[in-house]
Amino acid sequence: MTLALGCIADDYTGASDLANTLTRAGLRTVQTIGVPTDDLKLPEVDAVVVSLKSRSIEASLAVSRSRAAETWLRGRGASHVLFKICSTFDSTDAGNIGPVMDALRADCGEAVVLVTPAFPETGRTVYQGNLFVGAVPLNESPLKDHPLNPMHDSNLVRVLARQSKTQVGLVDLATLTRGAEAVRSLLAEFSGKGIGAAIIDAVFDRDLETIGLVAAEHRLSVGASGIGLGLARALVSTGKVKSAAAGSGQGAAVGGQVACLAGSCSQATLQQIANAERVMPVLHLDTERILTGANEAQRALDWAGPRLAQGPVLIASSATPADVAALQARHGRDAAGHAIEQTMADIAENLVKSGARRLIVAGGETSGAVVDRLKIPGFLVGAEIAAGVPVLRAVAGEMLLALKSGNFGGPEFFSDAMRLMR
Ligand SMILES: Nc1ncnc2c1ncn2[C@@H]1O[C@H](COP(=O)(O)OP(=O)(O)O)[C@@H](O)[C@H]1O
Numbered sequence: 001m002t003l004a005l006g007c008i009a010d011d012y013t014g015a016s017d018l019a020n021t022l023t024r025a026g027l028r029t030v031q032t033i034g035v036p037t038d039d040l041k042l043p044e045v046d047a048v049v050v051s052l053k054s055r056s057i058e059a060s061l062a063v064s065r066s067r068a069a070e071t072w073l074r075g076r077g078a079s080h081v082l083f084k085i086c087s088t089f090d091s092t093d094a095g096n097i098g099p100v101m102d103a104l105r106a107d108c109g110e111a112v113v114l115v116t117p118a119f120p121e122t123g124r125t126v127y128q129g130n131l132f133v134g135a136v137p138l139n140e141s142p143l144k145d146h147p148l149n150p151m152h153d154s155n156l157v158r159v160l161a162r163q164s165k166t167q168v169g170l171v172d173l174a175t176l177t178r179g180a181e182a183v184r185s186l187l188a189e190f191s192g193k194g195i196g197a198a199i200i201d202a203v204f205d206r207d208l209e210t211i212g213l214v215a216a217e218h219r220l221s222v223g224a225s226g227i228g229l230g231l232a233r234a235l236v237s238t239g240k241v242k243s244a245a246a247g248s249g250q251g252a253a254v255g256g257q258v259a260c261l262a263g264s265c266s267q268a269t270l271q272q273i274a275n276a277e278r279v280m281p282v283l284h285l286d287t288e289r290i291l292t293g294a295n296e297a298q299r300a301l302d303w304a305g306p307r308l309a310q311g312p313v314l315i316a317s318s319a320t321p322a323d324v325a326a327l328q329a330r331h332g333r334d335a336a337g338h339a340i341e342q343t344m345a346d347i348a349e350n351l352v353k354s355g356a357r358r359l360i361v362a363g364g365e366t367s368g369a370v371v372d373r374l375k376i377p378g379f380l381v382g383a384e385i386a387a388g389v390p391v392l393r394a395v396a397g398e399m400l401l402a403l404k405s406g407n408f409g410g411p412e413f414f415s416d417a418m419r420l421m422r
Pocket residue numbers: 013147148263264265266287317318319323324325327328336337338339340341362363364365366367404405406407
């Protein structure tokens with residue numbers, strides 16, 4: 001296997017989002033869970049997206065796991081590695097975007113790392129280094145209330161500089177619109193000044209083409225699916241990759257019961273759950289019971305059993321920012337997050353034991369806990385349900401999953417997903 005592109009994603013929904021983007025841009029892509037073991041049979045692909053659950057763990061662990069993934073990818077020919085982060089730059093001043101970028105940059109000797117979370121297709125744009133989510137700056141968006149990585153500063157040059165040992169510059173939109181040569185010149189200037197990373201503006205889809213052309217000449221970049229799209233387009237347009245029709249994840253129906261699990265507390269997911277209540281039974285978990293040791297997973301399984309025989313169900317821990325904050329005040333942010341993720345994993349494991357073969361999971365950390373517990377080693381990419389959310393076919397075992405980024409998907413996402421997951 002000689003890879004054209006290696007990717008390291010800091011959460012599983014983000015990995016799935018990127019694998020979808022690369023596939024639709026013509027790259028044969030597989031998403032692995034962690035660094036693949038040697039006995040995992042992978043198809044011939046142009047790109048591998050290694051999923052890590054490293055966005056909200058201790059920075060040194062995130063660094064070591066990312067470096068192991070980088071070694072595996074470079075060992076299979078990847079001349080460029082994309083460190084895939086959230087399109088809303090989910091991180092804290094402790095990391096992990098900065099520390100991981102610094103380590104990967106040192107490993108490959110990259111002069112200047114291009115960094116952008118822009119993904120215009122999903123309303124993520126960057127202007128003068130400031131990240132916008134739709135029409136509002138990041139720090140005024142629902143991401144200010146994220147349970148684990150609340151974002152309070154929209155200026156990514158400042159945000160990254162607080163996390164990184166690398167000096168951070170800005171490639172502004174005016175430079176970008178002058179084309180690849182103007183970007184190259186500015187990056188050369190940065191390198192001469194010891195600036196080792198640059199946030200690059202992007203507002204329109206076409207901006208990604210310029211970014212991809214320049215990024216593909218480097219060994220490392222950091223960003224969301226937008227820069228991934230730019231890289232994929234550059235690899236195809238320069239002839240390094242022959243564009244392939246999407247399709248590896250399409251295939252025979254798997255059948256079996258369908259279950260939806262929501263751990264995301266994003267505004268989009270809360271709305272999607274509310275809409276799902278009109279079409280399927282929904283159980284709202286009692287998170288206080290989870291944190292005080294009651295077996296809420298068993299209660300959920302007792303509730304779901306008879307209903308699954310009739311059709312899909314949705315089990316959610318999701319709550320409003322006020323309720324999330326209250327639970328965290330009583331039990332601690334990390335303790336609450338971990339306990340609820342593990343309860344979701346308990347539920348998923350037993351639903352699969354009882355016959356579920358199609359799982360729709362909302363939330364990146366939640367997806368990580370569920371997929372790790374199910375010991376799924378990787379996924380092939382199927383049909384796109386919504387921007388950034390594909391149907392995933394497990395490479396081992398007859399299962400279909402959808403791992404929905406918290407903020408992605410339309411109002412009827414759960415119904416939309418079930419229509420495509422047969
Ligand atoms: N009711 C709740 N109160 C507090 N934390 C919660 C609640 N429900 C879920 N969580 C936690 O919030 C975090 C959601 O993160 P994640 O699954 O990545 O969603 P998103 O994709 O929206 O970021 C997880 O750690 C999850 O366990």
